Amino acid sequence: IEPVIFLYVYGILMHGPVIQQFVYSKIAKQKGFFYDPSSHTGCGNETRYNSTLHNLEQEVQATAAYVQIGITMFESLPSIVLSLMVGSWSDCHGRKPAILLPVIGSMLEAVCVLIVMYCDLDVYVLFIGALLNGCSGYLPTLLMGIMAYIADSTDESQRALRLAIMEALVFTGGMVSQLTSGLWIDKLGFTGPYWFIFGCLVIAFFYTIFLVPETRFPDENTEKSRFFSCKTLKRIWKVYSTPRDGGRKNMLLLTLNDALTQVAIQGVGPVMTLYILHSPLCFSADDLGYFSAVRFLVMGFGAVFGLKFLVKWIDELSISRLGLLTTIGTYVLFGFSTTRAMVFIVGAVGLLNGAVAPVFKGMLSRIVSRDEQGALFSFVASLETLCSFIGALTLSSMYPAFLKHDLPGMVFFLVAIVSLIPLLV
Numbered sequence: 150i151e152p153v154i155f156l157y158v159y160g161i162l163m164h165g166p167v168i169q170q171f172v173y174s175k176i177a178k179q180k181g182f183f184y185d186p187s188s189h190t191g192c193g194n195e196t197r198y199n200s201t202l203h204n205l206e207q208e209v210q211a212t213a214a215y216v217q218i219g220i221t222m223f224e225s226l227p228s229i230v231l232s233l234m235v236g237s238w239s240d241c242h243g244r245k246p247a248i249l250l251p252v253i254g255s256m257l258e259a260v261c262v263l264i265v266m267y268c269d270l271d272v273y274v275l276f277i278g279a280l281l282n283g284c285s286g287y288l289p290t291l292l293m294g295i296m297a298y299i300a301d302s303t304d305e306s307q308r309a310l311r312l313a314i315m316e317a318l319v320f321t322g323g324m325v326s327q328l329t330s331g332l333w334i335d336k337l338g339f340t341g342p343y344w345f346i347f348g349c350l351v352i353a354f355f356y357t358i359f360l361v362p363e364t365r366f367p368d369e370n371t372e373k374s375r376f377f378s379c380k381t382l383k384r385i386w387k388v389y390s391t392p393r394d395g396g397r398k399n400m401l402l403l404t405l406n407d408a409l410t411q412v413a414i415q416g417v418g419p420v421m422t423l424y425i426l427h428s429p430l431c432f433s434a435d436d437l438g439y440f441s442a443v444r445f446l447v448m449g450f451g452a453v454f455g456l457k458f459l460v461k462w463i464d465e466l467s468i469s470r471l472g473l474l475t476t477i478g479t480y481v482l483f484g485f486s487t488t489r490a491m492v493f494i495v496g497a498v499g500l501l502n503g504a505v506a507p508v509f510k511g512m513l514s515r516i517v518s519r520d521e522q523g524a525l526f527s528f529v530a531s532l533e534t535l536c537s538f539i540g541a542l543t544l545s546s547m548y549p550a551f552l553k554h555d556l557p558g559m560v561f562f563l564v565a566i567v568s569l570i571p572l573l574v
Contacts, residue, residue: 150248150298150361151318156353157252158322160259160346161288162445163330166437167346168220168262169422171339172272173213182209203428210423211549216272217419218545220279225538227283232290232531237384239297240523243365245357247286247294247523252354254285259347266340293523293530300514300522301364312514313452313507320449320503324442331438365523384524393516400516404529406571407509408536413476413568414448414502415533416540420548420560421483425492427557436489443496448503451475455504469508472501473572480565484558505571540567 177183182205228251239247261278264270295315303311333342389400425432425440432440455468479499486492510529517525544560551559 150295151314153248153252153353153357153361154295154315154318155322156349156356157255157291158319159326160349160353161255162319162323163326163342163346164255164259164262165418166327166330166422166434166441167334167339167342168275169213169217169419170334170426170434170437171266172216172220172275173209173423173426174339175272176212176216177209180205180209180212182206206428207549207552210427210552214419214423214545214548216275218542219273219276221419221538221541221545223276223279224283224287225534225541227280228285228287228289229531229534229538231284231286232293232527232534233382233385235286235290235293235527237380237382237524237527239294239365239527240384240520241365243363244294244298244301244523245361245363248291248298248357248361249354251282251286251288251291251294252350252357254282254287256347256350256354257285258282259343259350263340263343263347266343287534289530289534293526296510296514296526296530297523298364300526301519310457310511312510313455313457313504316452316503316507317449320445320452323445324449327438327441327445329438330441331433331435334434384521385528388517388521388524388528400513402574403509403513404532406574407506407513407529408532409567409571410473410476410505410509411533411537412540413480413564414506415537417480417544417561417564419541420544423548424483424557424561427552429487430489430492432489432492440492440496443493444499447496447500451500452503452507455501465508465512468501469505470572472503472505472508473568475499475501476505476568477565477572480561480568484561484565486558540564 182202231250235247235250258278258281261281262275265272265274265278296312299311299315330342333345389397389404391397393400422437424430425437451472455472459468459471475498479495479502482491482498483495486495510526513525513529514522544563547563548557548560551557
């Protein structure tokens with residue numbers, strides 16, 4: 150299943166910065182603000198000390214933030230509902246459909262984006278592709294299917310490590326995609342990388358069909374459930390309402406903490422891109438790609454390092470606490486960053502950021518039975534997506550307000566406060 154994870158994540162995580170810079174570039178062109186993603190000269194002094202350009206930059210940033218909110222909303226909200234349905238359904242009917250559906254949706258969105266680019270359509274047409282992707286399950290449904298697939302095929306003692314390897318593959322795919330996205334944009338514009346994204350998704354689709362073995366087959370003794378039915382939601386409710394040795398309270402706390410960590414990993418992404426495109430940083434496409442690559446590399450290495458080696462000396466829960474501390478330090482430092490060196494140091498500070506979520510998921514997986522893995526992870530994935538969406542919506546809405554007071558870094562201090570909550574619970 151690992152190649153599917155890498156290919157899909159490579160495509161999706163390259164989609165993020167490419168589409169954000171495409172939207173930013175198109176809006177800047179419409180409003181008459183100069184923005185060249187391949188420029189390495191920077192925009193700091195000219196933009197900061199020219200009041201007209203400064204106001205125009207803030208207008209472009211605010212509009213781009215609102216467009217990104219729309220794309221995130223259309224991708225996230227439908228996928229939350231679908232993930233809840235697909236997870237429980239896959240316990241009875243197999244994991245492969247849950248993995249294939251979001252791959253198909255992402256392929257459709259890629260086609261829509263390419264049409265917008267070639268036909269020079271309005272950026273709001275991108276909402277159609279985002280909606281198609283969201284209605285197909287998007288990332289939460291794929292991750293739910295893969296987490297349940299891993300839980301089906303691994304021993305309990307190795308589950309947290311296997312989930313950490315999955316997380317590392319996500320970060321590795323992110324690192325490679327971010328490292329190359331800037332070069333693609335610099336040399337080929339925005340269409341080149343998007344054809345490559347589409348190619349990755351097509352390969353992931355055919356690999357899943359022909360090379361990924363099914364781990365769950367229909368069982369006559371297992372109660373069947375229709376795709377859209379109240380029984381599906383009842384199965385999820387039963388997972389959290391059934392008395393267990395691990396404790397229902399622990400399950401709820403672990404689920405909530407896991408979801409909150411996604412605000413710091415996924416929800417802050419769009420604002421982070423806008424922040425480093427803003428003066429005085431004014432990152433080029435290459436610089437943005439290098440920073441994101443460093444960030445994903447460090448988190449991926451930290452996930453495996455923490456759960457493969459540190460676990461020999463300290464328990465998993467302590468590793469997650471260390472990870473939360475590095476997350477808080479990451480965003481406090483990022484909020485104060487005014488130079489490129491400080492931004493790149495941020496990537497190194499978050500060494501154990503990626504170890505937090507696998508610990509929470511591994512502990513949750515060990516509490517429930519094998520027949521409940523899909524229902525569990527469908528709820529976990531949906532709640533993660535909901536928190537990521539609320540985080541992105543809140544931060545992207547607050548970012549323009551902070552810009553008016555020349556305090557764009559304030560949003561990252563709020564993320565650090567959110568990351569403090571799981572540490573205190």
